[in-house]
Amino acid sequence: MKIYWIPAQAPMRVLALIKHLGVEAELIRIDAEAGGLHTPEYKALNPNRKAPTLVDGDLVLFESAAIMAHICIKAGSDLWPTENLAEQVEVLRWLSWNEGHWVGAVGPWYIEHIVKKTFNMGPPDAEVLKKAEKNCVKYAKVLDAHLEGKDFVAANRLTIADFSLASMARYWREAEMPFADFPNIIRWLAGLEQIPAWKNPWPEDKAA
Ligand SMILES: N[C@@H](CCC(=O)N[C@@H](CS)C(=O)NCC(=O)O)C(=O)O
Structure with a gap:
């Protein structure tokens, strides 16, 4: 699982969650000031040109809430409730x-x-x-x-x-x-x- 991030609040939610749950992920820091959100490669993953983005096998997700829900489901965590x-x-x-x-x-x-x-x-x-x-x-x-x-x-x-x-x-x-x-x-x-x-x-x- 890869997580693309910049030092800002939306990616921070996801980084806090994976640390809290002890989930292993490859964390890829994007240099926003050097135009890293605007490269063709990154735009193909996240056409909004924002962070965070998650790549998990064939799944590519933007929006931190959806990313967090995905991580919780995978980790079996009820921080995103799936039973109740x-x-x-x-x-x-x-x-x-x-x-x-x-x-x-x-x-x-x-x-x-x-x-x-x-x-x-x-x-x-x-x-x-x-x-x-x-x-x-x-x-x-x-x-x-x-x-x-x-x-x-x-x-x-x-x-x-x-x-x-x-x-x-x-x-x-x-x-x-x-x-x-x-x-x-x-x-x-x-x-x-x-x-x-x-x-x-x-x-x-x-x-x-
Ligand atoms: N609703 C999105 C917000 C994403 C977002 O706005 N990310 C900001 C950082 S907090 C960003 O990438 N900003 C860089 C830019 O706009 O150039 C989410 O929750 O993932």
Whole structure:
């Protein structure tokens, strides 16, 4: 199994999962700054020109949620529930909510503070973040209310939904995300940091 990655939040979800499960995989770091996502070879695997991409025999997958589900099924892990289908639907709900709402809500902070710093793209744009605040607060309220009395997003245990929803939000302090009024989100993120593979998801050769 090969996993193509760059030092960014979507591939990080997959790297954390394989480390957490102890799954063997060949990890191939792409040099995004040198155009590695835009080569004809990589475009043939992932026409979106994004990371991560998984190659497992004849199977080629993009989208981190699908990749994580595939890895769990192969490893026999219930981080993607396959026995309790009500749990599976619950995880799917939050994975969908993540891509449909949460990524757009916290993404501006992640991009302005973390992506720009990682890839040497200049300082954060305060105007962009000012405009994004209302949307972020709207969805943070939804997540914070959902997490009242819970340590995990779905199924009362760790699932791939936690890794997906937390992959940008974990940078909330450094990225100055407006979470001060959302103690359940902050508590949930702090709890995930206790998981060794989440705390350090990167392979040894991550220099960023
Ligand atoms: N929904 C996709 C998102 C993939 C994505 O946007 N990847 C980013 C890194 S977080 C990327 O490859 N960015 C490089 C670029 O846009 O040039 C997933 O979950 O896999």
